[in-house]
Amino acid sequence: MYRLITRLITVLWVVAAADVEVSTVSQDELRSAVIVNQLLLSQQTDILKELLNNTQHNQVFPGPYCPHPYTQVLDECFYLSTHKLTWEKARQHCQGMLGDLASPKHPYALKSFIISSIGIGDDKTVFVGGEDESKNRQFKWLDGRVIATSDWSPGEPNNSHGREFCVNLYNTRHPVFNDISCDEQHLFACQYYRPKAN
């Protein structure tokens, strides 16, 4: 951006220098000055177009990679709550933060983020954005991806007591995901989804 502004200032300075008094020059000199000005104006147009593109890009990606209070983990933006809610209320909370419950592409990256934030323990389990919405044992992330078989903890999803339709992450387990009752109250992980560039 600084380079472009410098170029624009330089071009404007040259245009000003070429703006000589018409009354003191010949027609040939005047014609030459007009041609030079036309070339410089064309160059200014190109520079302004480039500046406009940069401005639009900055509007899509304002400031740092993840807006506060989200934290960048690999190429995703997470927020870990400090209070416990049911799955649905947790989702509303995340949506109120311009995100949604986390649907991590890299579950172990989210696990590491949780452990580094609050330590490890079964009492520190975290709701994430996976659910069996149709209640037919088809668990999906909120972005529509099916939760990979390899990401479930051993023996899960087991639909314990026939009422486990939401997904949580146990940072004590490997792999990490478990189906759990949506009505329990747990900590939760939100995710901010960055707008895609055009």
Ligand SMILES: [Ca+2]
């Ligand atoms: Ca379970």
